[in-house]
Amino acid sequence: MSGPRPLRLPEHIVEIVSDAGEGAQKAALAFAQLCAKSGNGLWTVEIIPSEIRPPPHTTGSASGNRIRLAERARVTNAGNRANVVLAFNEMALLSRLEAGSLADDVLVLIDDHWATHEDEKYRLSYREVLDEFRSRGATIVEVPLAKETLRHAEDAQQGKNMFAVGILCALYSKDLDLLDDVIRDIFKAKDRRVIELAVRLAAAGHQYGVTHFDRCFEIEAHPSDVAKVAMNGNTALALGAVSAGFEICSMYPITPATSASHALSEIFEDFGGFVHQAEDEIAAIGVALGASYAGKTALTITSGPGMALKTEFQGLAVMTETPLVIVDVQRGGPSTGLPTKIEQSDLLHAIYGAPGDAPKVVIAPSTIEECYYILSIARKIAEEFRMLVIVLSDANLATGQQLFNRPDVSQTPRRPPLDLSPVAPGALPYDWDPTTGLSQRLLPGQPDGMGVTTSLNHDRNGKARYDAESNQRGHAMRSRKLAALQKTLNPPSVHGAPQGDLLLVGWGSTRGAIEEAVDVARSEGLSVSSLHIQFLSPLPPGLLEIFARFRQIITVELNYSDDWNDPLITNENRRYGQLAWILRAATLQDIDCIARVPGRPYMPVEILEEVKRILADRPGVASSAPALAAGKGVH
Amino acid sequence: MSTLTDLCLMESHASEAHTLDDYESERPRWCSGCGDHGVLAGLQRVLRKNNLDPENVVSVSGIGCSSRLPHYLKTYGFHGIHGRALPIATGVRLSRPELPVIVIMGDGDCFSIGGNHWLHAIRYNINAVVLVLDNEVYALTKMQVSPTTPDGWKTNTTPRGTYLKPMNPLSTVMGMTNISFVAQTATWLPAHLDETIEKAWEHHGLSFVRILQRCPVFMPKAFGEGGVHFPLVFLDHDDGIPVHPSLLARGTVQAHNHRDINEAQRAAVSVDPCPMGLVYQDPEVPSYEEIRWQRQERPDHRTFLQRLDAVMDRYAAG
Ligand SMILES: Cc1ncc(C[n+]2csc(CCOP(=O)(O)OP(=O)(O)O)c2C)c(N)n1
Ligand code: SF4
Ligand SMILES: [Mg+2]
Numbered sequence: 001m002s003g004p005r006p007l008r009l010p011e012h013i014v015e016i017v018s019d020a021g022e023g024a025q026k027a028a029l030a031f032a033q034l035c036a037k038s039g040n041g042l043w044t045v046e047i048i049p050s051e052i053r054p055p056p057h058t059t060g061s062a063s064g065n066r067i068r069l070a071e072r073a074r075v076t077n078a079g080n081r082a083n084v085v086l087a088f089n090e091m092a093l094l095s096r097l098e099a100g101s102l103a104d105d106v107l108v109l110i111d112d113h114w115a116t117h118e119d120e121k122y123r124l125s126y127r128e129v130l131d132e133f134r135s136r137g138a139t140i141v142e143v144p145l146a147k148e149t150l151r152h153a154e155d156a157q158q159g160k161n162m163f164a165v166g167i168l169c170a171l172y173s174k175d176l177d178l179l180d181d182v183i184r185d186i187f188k189a190k191d192r193r194v195i196e197l198a199v200r201l202a203a204a205g206h207q208y209g210v211t212h213f214d215r216c217f218e219i220e221a222h223p224s225d226v227a228k229v230a231m232n233g234n235t236a237l238a239l240g241a242v243s244a245g246f247e248i249c250s251m252y253p254i255t256p257a258t259s260a261s262h263a264l265s266e267i268f269e270d271f272g273g274f275v276h277q278a279e280d281e282i283a284a285i286g287v288a289l290g291a292s293y294a295g296k297t298a299l300t301i302t303s304g305p306g307m308a309l310k311t312e313f314q315g316l317a318v319m320t321e322t323p324l325v326i327v328d329v330q331r332g333g334p335s336t337g338l339p340t341k342i343e344q345s346d347l348l349h350a351i352y353g354a355p356g357d358a359p360k361v362v363i364a365p366s367t368i369e370e371c372y373y374i375l376s377i378a379r380k381i382a383e384e385f386r387m388l389v390i391v392l393s394d395a396n397l398a399t400g401q402q403l404f405n406r407p408d409v410s411q412t413p414r415r416p417p418l419d420l421s422p423v424a425p426g427a428l429p430y431d432w433d434p435t436t437g438l439s440q441r442l443l444p445g446q447p448d449g450m451g452v453t454t455s456l457n458h459d460r461n462g463k464a465r466y467d468a469e470s471n472q473r474g475h476a477m478r479s480r481k482l483a484a485l486q487k488t489l490n491p492p493s494v495h496g497a498p499q500g501d502l503l504l505v506g507w508g509s510t511r512g513a514i515e516e517a518v519d520v521a522r523s524e525g526l527s528v529s530s531l532h533i534q535f536l537s538p539l540p541p542g543l544l545e546i547f548a549r550f551r552q553i554i555t556v557e558l559n560y561s562d563d564w565n566d567p568l569i570t571n572e573n574r575r576y577g578q579l580a581w582i583l584r585a586a587t588l589q590d591i592d593c594i595a596r597v598p599g600r601p602y603m604p605v606e607i608l609e610e611v612k613r614i615l616a617d618r619p620g621v622a623s624s625a626p627a628l629a630a631g632k633g634v635h
Numbered sequence: 636m637s638t639l640t641d642l643c644l645m646e647s648h649a650s651e652a653h654t655l656d657d658y659e660s661e662r663p664r665w666c667s668g669c670g671d672h673g674v675l676a677g678l679q680r681v682l683r684k685n686n687l688d689p690e691n692v693v694s695v696s697g698i699g700c701s702s703r704l705p706h707y708l709k710t711y712g713f714h715g716i717h718g719r720a721l722p723i724a725t726g727v728r729l730s731r732p733e734l735p736v737i738v739i740m741g742d743g744d745c746f747s748i749g750g751n752h753w754l755h756a757i758r759y760n761i762n763a764v765v766l767v768l769d770n771e772v773y774a775l776t777k778m779q780v781s782p783t784t785p786d787g788w789k790t791n792t793t794p795r796g797t798y799l800k801p802m803n804p805l806s807t808v809m810g811m812t813n814i815s816f817v818a819q820t821a822t823w824l825p826a827h828l829d830e831t832i833e834k835a836w837e838h839h840g841l842s843f844v845r846i847l848q849r850c851p852v853f854m855p856k857a858f859g860e861g862g863v864h865f866p867l868v869f870l871d872h873d874d875g876i877p878v879h880p881s882l883l884a885r886g887t888v889q890a891h892n893h894r895d896i897n898e899a900q901r902a903a904v905s906v907d908p909c910p911m912g913l914v915y916q917d918p919e920v921p922s923y924e925e926i927r928w929q930r931q932e933r934p935d936h937r938t939f940l941q942r943l944d945a946v947m948d949r950y951a952a953g
């Protein structure tokens with residue numbers, strides 16, 4: 001390849017944005033796969049317009065993707081502000097500035113056809129936005145996306161995204177042949193003419209970049225000996241469900257959970273499974289529960305509003321001790337909220353949402369790789385403990401892509417046939433071990449085990465009972481299982497030093513950003529560590545001991561907490577982030593939180609800034625919490 | 636096409652004939668004179684007649700007086716939550732199609748809170764006997780209006796009389812795609828009740844049976860004081876529910892072709908006199924679980940692993 005010498009970098013973040021429907025998502029997919037296949041570590045996040053048919057050429061219409069690619073194979077989050085943005089128009093570009101996603105010195109690649117557009121309105125807006133970017137320190141490179149595409153296609157809309165990928169291929173010194181393969185693979189279901197055009201446009205874009213750019217980058221890729229895969233979290237959940245041995249997934253469509261069911265529907269029947277799309281979320285969990293009662297391994301997948309509808313059935317699963325797994329791919333709430341965006345606001349609902357005292361297990365994956373493995377853990381617990389297990393994923397994991405070690409499918413356990421042997425004399429449907437609450441489950445079809453499984457309070461015989469003693473006992477037995485499970489868990493390990501001034505505590509997909517922030521802070525000499533909690537119910541053992549070694553404990557969460565500076569907020573009425581509530585209750589410690597609802601992942605740098613402010617404000621004062629510890633009496 | 640009974644007998648462990656005791660669990664706690672007793676007895680007789688192994692039958696119910704039935708039937712049973720028996724039953728059918736399923740619901744359970752599931756279960760046409768014990772009232776919760784409470788009747792939530800006309804469950808289900816079996820009977824006609832349940836049992840698909848059920852406690856005057864002054868019309872067909880001479884005192888007889896959907900819809904719409912017997916049957920409608928099982932592959936473990944590996948290949952990178 002001729003052209004400038006590439007600048008070697010350890011990592012870069014590039015965003016690709018267009019109007020909705022113009023294909024930036026496809027372009028990004030192709031570029032991400034190009035990076036993944038060449039061996040770069042990778043994390044991507046979708047940029048999703050808020051409406052289905054937003055008015056074109058507005059900030060609300062911006063659609064695309066953020067791609068963080070790195071020399072190291074393991075990337076755990078979407079990173080900080082973007083270094084490069086490729087925009088199909090200036091409003092899409094502006095939307096990323098408004099979202100706070102771009103570095104001041106960002107390199108902007110933008111389609112130049114607006115500069116000479118016949119409509120003065122567009123020419124003006126284009127100039128204004130670019131001036132604004134220049135004044136902030138951005139470098140602007142205008143590229144002839146539409147014009148060049150028109151030399152190959154009748155309609156610039158059909159294919160300028162492929163020209164754009166070609167440009168990125170040149171900008172990042174990637175192999176055009178590999179891009180060719182990637183594009184052919186992405187469009188394999190399409191007409192041959194479409195594929196050839198796409199490939200031709202990508203080559204043209206590449207050629208343009210190589211001949212016109214005065215700079216290019218290289219994020220070195222190290223093809224590793226270990227096989228890798230790249231996929232999004234919902235696909236990982238779907239493949240994980242298959243490998244965990246699930247047999248029925250009963251669901252009702254809801255963003256951002258639906259694509260997991262799509263991925264599963266595509267393959268499940270080949271593996272002896274079903275995806276059943278029920279008439280609503282209540283029926284969805286009902287079918288899963290019925291299937292599980294009859295002996296099959298069942299799960300249901302949903303998001304917040306669907307979780308709400310499933311609560312009565314959750315109580316039934318708990319009461320009847322029917323194993324069941326619910327995946328909640330969290331989105332912004334309450335109500336319809338921010339349906340496509342990330343939030344971690346269902347934690348308390350997951351733990352406490354069902355009426356009555358309904359102990360259940362709640363776990364959360366922190367990476368896309370974990371999305372694959374977590375359903376095996378969930379299934380195992382659900383079956384061994386006869387419990388309801390809720391898996392809290394989120395919109396960020398759902399749609400982002402990560403590169404990770406290819407799972408070894410040969411480890412997938414064999415699915416044993418149902419044991420329908422006659423029930424031993426004296427065996428009871430709730431033969432609770434008094435210490436652990438565990439019992440053996442009977443299945444329909446087992447001779448001599450006939451009896452009713454009831455939602456009413458019942459005794460060890462499964463008989464409905466209304467007396468205080470059996471009610472107390474049933475509750476204790478169901479609750480004890482959580483304690484028994486907790487005894488089997490390992491204490492979580494601290495990231496960073498085991499003691500210090502500040503411990504950040506997080507759960508779910510914020511882990512990567514928190515740990516990255518901690519690494520940077522520590523390299524700058526700050527005394528901060530972090531703790532990731534995978535088991536939210538029961539909490540893992542050892543928290544008190546870990547917390548005791550830090551001066552301050554603060555959770556970092558993507559959910560709402562009142563700002564200490566709000567005029568009415570006091571330490572009596574303040575509402576905390578959801579993990580903070582739980583930890584405060586469990587440990588009786590004054591645990592504060594960084595808890596916000598931006599509808600996007602935290603950038604490590606934002607957490608870093610908070611850490612610096614908190615540590616500067618010391619002793620024991622969080623930035624948003626003036627005099628949190630010291631000023632108890634003042635508020 | 637195999638019926639529920641065939642499937643169950645295939646799985647039979649015991650070859651000995653069962654007695655009625657084999658299907659009796661604890662003593663029923665319904666009020667004396669409650670029509671639910673008769674439905675339980677009828678079901679037990681049908682199970683015995685078909686010599687079903689109790690461990691291979693699953694009864695599923697919601698919440699209500701009627702939904703207590705699984706407690707008294709010595710099979711596997713699932714006494715679930717209000718309105719949701721059908722999704723649970725669908726789950727059982729999807730996962731263990733060899734197990735015959737009986738669903739017991741009240742009128743509030745099925746037509747009101749469970750209405751969505753009711754309509755969709757009919758469309759799925761799961762293979763199950765679905766008995767709605769319709770006493771035209773919410774009994775367990777002590778006499779509130781139900782979707783089938785007669786026009787103007789007083790209940791605790793309509794002390795000055797109901798506001799709306801009752802719904803007609805038969806015409807509702809006759810409007811559903813995939814409806815495959817509709818029958819109506821009453822708890823004060825035990826022989827007709829038994830024969831209707833038997834017919835429902837033999838049907839392959841969702842057999843929807845509305846059972847007019849006496850509740851002497853909260854609705855003593857319903858159904859013309861328990862059938863005394865309640866005009867019936869018995870639908871008659873060689874292949875339908877037999878109209879024994881003893882029934883003639885209770886109503887008129889009308890020739891009816893239950894295979895003809897238009898005729899069935901006409902019969903379903905009429906409420907006075909109230910149609911009794913087999914309203915509609917189409918044995919050819921495939922059941923949902925059958926469709927799903929036919930399309931599903933059951934690979935051995937090696938093939939399973941090979942396929943999973945092939946799926947993983949699609950995401951190979953780096
Ligand atoms: C979600 C829910 N809502 C309400 C109730 C209270 N409830 C129990 S049974 C019932 C109605 C029972 O009427 P029906 O279904 O006709 O049965 P019946 O008692 O008449 O046999 C109601 C409203 C409940 N158990 N659960
Ligand atoms: S209240 Fe009515 S429906 Fe309930 S058991 Fe008594 S008679 Fe039967
Ligand atoms: Mg009723």
